[in-house]
Amino acid sequence: MASAKKNTHQDHSAKGTIASVSIVAIVIVLMWIGVFSLYMARI
Amino acid sequence: MGKLEETWMIVSVSILVIFMAIVGYQTFALGMGPPSNKDIIDPQKVDEQAPFDEPGVFEVGENKYEVVMTLETFAFNPGDIEVPVGAEVEFIMTSKDVSHGIQIPGTNLNAMVLPGHIQRITQVFNEPGEYLILCNEYCGIGHQAMFTKITVK
Ligand SMILES: [Cu+2]
Numbered sequence: 001m002a003s004a005k006k007n008t009h010q011d012h013s014a015k016g017t018i019a020s021v022s023i024v025a026i027v028i029v030l031m032w033i034g035v036f037s038l039y040m041a042r043i
Numbered sequence: 044m045g046k047l048e049e050t051w052m053i054v055s056v057s058i059l060v061i062f063m064a065i066v067g068y069q070t071f072a073l074g075m076g077p078p079s080n081k082d083i084i085d086p087q088k089v090d091e092q093a094p095f096d097e098p099g100v101f102e103v104g105e106n107k108y109e110v111v112m113t114l115e116t117f118a119f120n121p122g123d124i125e126v127p128v129g130a131e132v133e134f135i136m137t138s139k140d141v142s143h144g145i146q147i148p149g150t151n152l153n154a155m156v157l158p159g160h161i162q163r164i165t166q167v168f169n170e171p172g173e174y175l176i177l178c179n180e181y182c183g184i185g186h187q188a189m190f191t192k193i194t195v196k
Contacts, residue, residue, distance in 0.1 A: 014045050014047040014048060015047070017047070017051075018047040018050065021051055021055075022054075025054060025055065025058065028058070029058060032062060036065070039151060042149065042150050042151045043075075043151065043167075
């Protein structure tokens with residue numbers, strides 16, 4: 001019973017989640033690279 | 044934990060660690076940390092204390108310059124500064140009254156200058172020209188008039 005309950009969580013697909021957090025990750029990385037390049041260009 | 048969740052955890056932690064490693068290397072190995080000098084001074088006796096009793100631009104070494112500068116409402120002293128191209132210029136600054144800022148647009152020079160504190164920031168100007176120096180910390184009714192220029196040639 002306990003193991004059956006545990007498994008129900010795994011049934012949901014996480015594909016939508018990984019897609020949306022990846023978009024956020026790309027935005028964060030691009031912004032970081034942008035600010036970093038701006039700083040280095042002005043050294 | 045699902046496979047995709049694991050992927051997300053690894054990616055996000057790696058991003059953080061990589062960012063921190065790069066910024067840490069810049070700060071501690073390349074000396075590119077934000078201005079964070081810790082000297083203090085009595086803001087009411089700035090004019091009597093070295094080096095601020097004699098503000099100005101000084102050549103202190105080969106291709107090295109020091110700009111000893113006081114900030115007050117609403118002026119930078121010295122006003123018109125001139126330095127050669129490619130020289131390492133260290134600005135040593137303090138405020139005689141309220142909180143001011145110094146920024147030279149187009150460069151990384153950007154710092155707060157607070158009364159009671161001595162700020163130091165170093166900049167190399169690789170391009171000749173006239174640069175604007177401005178106060179970017181609201182300091183009173185004449186704040187918008189608090190600017191000057193530095194000539195690099
Ligand atoms: Cu000001």
